[in-house]
Amino acid sequence: MVDLGIKIHNVEFKNPVLTASGTCGFGEELSDFIDLSRLGGIVVKGTTLNHREGNPYPRMAETPSGMLNAVGLQNKGVKNFVNNIYPRIKDIDTNIIVNVNGSTIDEYIAVTEQINELDKIPAIELNISCPNVKEGGMAFGVSCPSAEAVVKAVRKVYNKTLIVKLSPNVTSIAEIAKAVEGQGADSVSLINTLLGMAIDAEKRRPVLSTVTGGLSGPAVKPIALRMVWQVYNAVKIPVIGMGGIMNATDAIEFILAGASAVQIGTAIFKDPTIPVQVIDGISSYMEKHKIGSISELIGGLQM
Amino acid sequence: MVDLGIKIHNVEFKNPVLTASGTCGFGEELSDFIDLSRLGGIVVKGTTLNHREGNPYPRMAETPSGMLNAVGLQNKGVKNFVNNIYPRIKDIDTNIIVNVNGSTIDEYIAVTEQINELDKIPAIELNISCPNVKEGGMAFGVSCPSAEAVVKAVRKVYNKTLIVKLSPNVTSIAEIAKAVEGQGADSVSLINTLLGMAIDAEKRRPVLSTVTGGLSGPAVKPIALRMVWQVYNAVKIPVIGMGGIMNATDAIEFILAGASAVQIGTAIFKDPTIPVQVIDGISSYMEKHKIGSISELIGGLQM
Amino acid sequence: MPSNTKGMNKTVQDLLLLENQQLNNDNFLLKLKSPVHLSGILPGQFVNVEIKSAREIFLRRPFSVLDVDYQNQTISLLVKILGRGSKKLTEITPGQKISVVFPLGKSFTFPDPGDRVLLIGGGSGVAPMLFLAKMCGLPADNVHVLLGAKTINDHINVDDYLKFGHFYYTTEDGSKGERGFVIDHPVFKEQLSKFTRIYTCGPNPMMKAIAASAKKANIICEVSLENMMACGFGVCLCCVEDTNEGHKCVCTEGPVFNVNDLKW
Amino acid sequence: MPSNTKGMNKTVQDLLLLENQQLNNDNFLLKLKSPVHLSGILPGQFVNVEIKSAREIFLRRPFSVLDVDYQNQTISLLVKILGRGSKKLTEITPGQKISVVFPLGKSFTFPDPGDRVLLIGGGSGVAPMLFLAKMCGLPADNVHVLLGAKTINDHINVDDYLKFGHFYYTTEDGSKGERGFVIDHPVFKEQLSKFTRIYTCGPNPMMKAIAASAKKANIICEVSLENMMACGFGVCLCCVEDTNEGHKCVCTEGPVFNVNDLKW
Ligand SMILES: Cc1cc2nc3c(=O)[nH]c(=O)nc-3n(C[C@H](O)[C@H](O)[C@H](O)COP(=O)(O)OP(=O)(O)OC[C@H]3O[C@@H](n4cnc5c(N)ncnc54)[C@H](O)[C@@H]3O)c2cc1C
Ligand SMILES: Cc1cc2nc3c(=O)[nH]c(=O)nc-3n(C[C@H](O)[C@H](O)[C@H](O)COP(=O)(O)OP(=O)(O)OC[C@H]3O[C@@H](n4cnc5c(N)ncnc54)[C@H](O)[C@@H]3O)c2cc1C
Numbered sequence A, B: 001m002v003d004l005g006i007k008i009h010n011v012e013f014k015n016p017v018l019t020a021s022g023t024c025g026f027g028e029e030l031s032d033f034i035d036l037s038r039l040g041g042i043v044v045k046g047t048t049l050n051h052r053e054g055n056p057y058p059r060m061a062e063t064p065s066g067m068l069n070a071v072g073l074q075n076k077g078v079k080n081f082v083n084n085i086y087p088r089i090k091d092i093d094t095n096i097i098v099n100v101n102g103s104t105i106d107e108y109i110a111v112t113e114q115i116n117e118l119d120k121i122p123a124i125e126l127n128i129s130c131p132n133v134k135e136g137g138m139a140f141g142v143s144c145p146s147a148e149a150v151v152k153a154v155r156k157v158y159n160k161t162l163i164v165k166l167s168p169n170v171t172s173i174a175e176i177a178k179a180v181e182g183q184g185a186d187s188v189s190l191i192n193t194l195l196g197m198a199i200d201a202e203k204r205r206p207v208l209s210t211v212t213g214g215l216s217g218p219a220v221k222p223i224a225l226r227m228v229w230q231v232y233n234a235v236k237i238p239v240i241g242m243g244g245i246m247n248a249t250d251a252i253e254f255i256l257a258g259a260s261a262v263q264i265g266t267a268i269f270k271d272p273t274i275p276v277q278v279i280d281g282i283s284s285y286m287e288k289h290k291i292g293s294i295s296e297l298i299g300g301l302q303m
Numbered sequence C, D: 001m002p003s004n005t006k007g008m009n010k011t012v013q014d015l016l017l018l019e020n021q022q023l024n025n026d027n028f029l030l031k032l033k034s035p036v037h038l039s040g041i042l043p044g045q046f047v048n049v050e051i052k053s054a055r056e057i058f059l060r061r062p063f064s065v066l067d068v069d070y071q072n073q074t075i076s077l078l079v080k081i082l083g084r085g086s087k088k089l090t091e092i093t094p095g096q097k098i099s100v101v102f103p104l105g106k107s108f109t110f111p112d113p114g115d116r117v118l119l120i121g122g123g124s125g126v127a128p129m130l131f132l133a134k135m136c137g138l139p140a141d142n143v144h145v146l147l148g149a150k151t152i153n154d155h156i157n158v159d160d161y162l163k164f165g166h167f168y169y170t171t172e173d174g175s176k177g178e179r180g181f182v183i184d185h186p187v188f189k190e191q192l193s194k195f196t197r198i199y200t201c202g203p204n205p206m207m208k209a210i211a212a213s214a215k216k217a218n219i220i221c222e223v224s225l226e227n228m229m230a231c232g233f234g235v236c237l238c239c240v241e242d243t244n245e246g247h248k249c250v251c252t253e254g255p256v257f258n259v260n261d262l263k264w
């Protein structure tokens, strides 16, 4: 038996495969398809202080080997999560992580404080990289000072594991990673979606109601891998990698590039059993290559 | 008959379809496949002051709907271009544009000065965005001050049409575009390749000799479209769009987003007749939609 | 019978293509064999189909259930060629396997005994209407099915379903049935008040026109929407429709909606 | 006869797949019909094949020419399943069209009359060796063909070519011909000096070992390289091999190189 267990800061994961925020609902939606307790973790849909309706329809465009989305953080607000959702999902035998969002630093703080009260939430993923909201979101994640400010503020009110989710829409993601590490982030996760656009040539209109949206899926994998590798070489805290992972080989590539864990996003839309297939595939790979513990693979790229 | 003619600064193009630098050699290599005089223009392989061997093999990795390259500006230097290549290609009835590169500003100037002497080269494309060289290249294109410095220096020695080729590996491409416009660029072209990486999970090694390389092909189209649209809305000079164009519909999307002309790159590797197919496809589209002149389409996105 | 939300668990399965029959220019009937039972799949629900062989088709494509043979575990789809994905799907040959996620969405609310129902289908929206006619449990005299198309060649053969109700047709060029749109047909224009429920699936403009008349006449009306989907099972939030209660997911809270809940 | 560089213009054509024959576990013979004449295509040249039906195969795949029937305008390829692209290619059924760019690269330098040549093929490198044996214009007694494989099942049937030369085989497990690698075969190990030219195509380690012996014995040796390619016709500069004159494009300045030009 191979050992798939990893640790991010002080949270133990039975395996390094999590489902990505915004692509797995609150986990429950996948329970028909897979045994949720097999997952390393579930990062639930982005949560804000208040109820948000998100952006108008259409919110989606298919692109070569990928898709654009412009959901815009539709969610019923943190109160609803605490009162209605948390009780339903808290006993799933995996790590439930909440993806925390805000248009202002105060909102990030307010959401974090309420999540902090929830025993069974061992970590938050601070989303400073959502490209689909008018205020806040990605704006915080594309400059070092603003990224530092929000992480610093949240760190003050949160002493469990703080993961900061980085935007790929920057000149140097390694610098942003170092900046948030400097403010006490326990881990960074990357990448969020790349800002893209789709046009309907026949109608001569943008496809998305918001004109631009976030690109995800296999198309972005080469960029995501490069960024994980750059960030891994720049910071000491563990890196959680994602972007276009469709199978175990993709996941192993991210782990070799330096990811301690990976998240599966868009792939779930294609086939909600992929996260479990990835876990099984990593085991097989390790057996084939006689690797006893997944930690031997992390950053194991031979140069 | 529809009018496909466009003008960039004071260069007239019979149609808005050019072949992109590094993907069409010096044009000649395509002459078996297509009638070169049908093209709006040919942007020849990146040229440097001195002969460059480029990066070691392997230089290529296939990715989902795209590819990474790490050629690293292999070329025989500007002297060789002037003496051996220019005489062979100068009479092709299309606009031949030279893609100018340097590791230092002085090198950019030196190359430009030699190209400036060539009657039949109406424009240069200043490449400040090559991700595959250790010195210079993309470094110039990712910050406003360095982009301004090189454009300012080259502008002084060049009074034909100066196109500056921008890097997508930046937080705000619109700002870089405005900066180079401010230094007298006559046009901007975008996007160059996105920095990416590929890993061989079985060998646990990077696929490319240089670890990272430049991503191109349909995978990047949504990002390229978004950037063309952002830059079009930020500057007054004409924009030349590229990134993943595979057919006429793709080209029209770029034109609607604000491109006065487009370049076809990676698509040529799949099928060297694509540039001509794109020209014919744009004509058909215009006929179908009763558009007399291509200029009516430029930036014609209905919001 | 209430709308079905929990008939069987959602599942991803490789279904065997048994038949691929061209019905007319651009409509195909695909019959697929499932390795698992299909009990509880009801009219209005849909499946999400992977199209493997096509370059640059990344996401699955949703199709309504046209029919189910619960005993033989087969499911039929009506596929109209619209773009690249639907085209490729119609080119798959019997004997090949196709990955399908099912069952998805909520079914139509079944009529009460004594209801007189009008089912209106346009384009590929015919599929759920035929399945509903077959399954709704009303005597054929109380089931009236109005099908609209551009021209006679766009109508498919519905012989197998004629026993479940009275059928009416419109074409825009008058080549079959009444000339005009479905709302121009006498059964809709003149006899609407005879019906206690209307069900419809088809192009949005058609459904909106129907919904307006139904509201005016105060008749219960359910429509099946075809919003663009990425996942089909409620995790991506891409397929939303703006309703009186805010954005709702068409894939899980629909595709069937009571028009009174919509902002139409 | 000098090496061919300008036989016919390069072209992109849809070729009709006439035959797709499985030769053994993972080798297939594809015979394709061209709408244009094929004159001037010579051994060592290759074609670049589009693999349409496969998701996430973006670039074409290069394959050496195994044979040409100039009169009937057919071209044969030997395709060994290596990864996704070659696998998909072997699944295409006769009657379908495949887009192919050809002819690409330079051919082998043809031997002079009186030359005694040794042709050594390993794996799919067998293809250009068979074509060369057929085309080189020497009497069969002067053409010696040594083919290496892992085991007997990896050798393909070469009956059609036996008349063009003397054939020898090696397998790593001794199941056909001599046990060992090609360089362990007596014809190579003991009789090398009898040859005036060596041609080889196969895995790099094999070719490097052969090249080393050839250099030592001062015998002209040409190898055909299989570097990764994006375009196949000289525009991308991805396929370079480091030579004594710097980086050369394998697709246009090769794939055939004299080993003295390489940095091996
Ligand atoms: C719940 C539901 C049930 C459906 N039932 C049927 C059915 O029974 N029979 C049938 O033929 N079709 C049905 N459709 C529509 C079918 O999904 C689309 O025709 C198909 O996805 C188009 O794919 P394509 O690749 O051929 O088109 P593309 O080449 O992707 O696009 C062509 C056009 O179709 C539109 N389109 C693409 N994807 C979708 C999508 N997911 N939803 C709606 N429009 C889309 C695009 O905007 C574009 O204008 C249903 C759709 C939904 C959401
Ligand atoms: C000039 C030339 C002539 C060739 N002739 C033949 C022939 O006659 N018969 C034959 O079976 N094969 C031949 N090959 C090799 C053939 O091109 C590869 O086997 C094929 O491209 C693999 O594609 P794939 O999708 O199956 O593999 P992939 O799934 O893409 O990759 C599997 C493995 O193959 C390697 N590979 C992928 N693409 C290439 C490439 N373009 N060149 C070399 N290696 C590659 C990858 O590094 C990877 O390790 C030739 C190659 C060249 C360059």
Ligand SMILES: Cc1cc2nc3c(=O)[nH]c(=O)nc-3n(C[C@H](O)[C@H](O)[C@H](O)COP(=O)(O)O)c2cc1C
Residues within 6 Å of the ligand: A020, A021, A022, A023, A045, A046, A047, A069, A071, A073, A099, A127, A130, A165, A191, A192, A193, A215, A216, A217, A218, A220, A242, A243, A244, A245, A263, A264, A265, A266, A267, C236, C237, C238
């Ligand atoms: C429809 C959709 C919704 C998303 N919503 C969120 C979100 O709420 N919060 C967040 O941090 N990331 C969100 N993401 C980004 C993903 O979590 C992930 O970072 C990105 O999609 C890249 O991974 P992938 O290519 O595997 O999908 C969303 C992505 C998609 C496609």
Ligand SMILES: Cc1cc2nc3c(=O)[nH]c(=O)nc-3n(C[C@H](O)[C@H](O)[C@H](O)COP(=O)(O)O)c2cc1C
Residues within 6 Å of the ligand: B020, B021, B022, B023, B045, B046, B047, B069, B071, B073, B099, B127, B130, B165, B191, B192, B193, B215, B216, B217, B218, B220, B242, B243, B244, B245, B263, B264, B265, B266, B267, D236, D237, D238
């Ligand atoms: C193999 C290769 C070599 C390239 N060389 C150059 C170059 O020398 N100079 C340059 O400005 N861009 C170069 N590019 C970038 C292309 O010109 C173009 O900007 C990019 O590939 C995006 O367009 P595409 O997706 O249509 O290829 C190169 C691209 C490729 C794939």
Ligand code: FES
Residues within 6 Å of the ligand: C228, C229, C230, C231, C232, C233, C234, C235, C236, C237, C238, C239, C240, C249, C250, C251, C252
């Ligand atoms: S399609 Fe994903 S939530 Fe409806």
Ligand code: FES
Residues within 6 Å of the ligand: D228, D229, D230, D231, D232, D233, D234, D235, D236, D237, D238, D239, D240, D249, D250, D251, D252
């Ligand atoms: S493969 Fe493009 S230059 Fe050789």
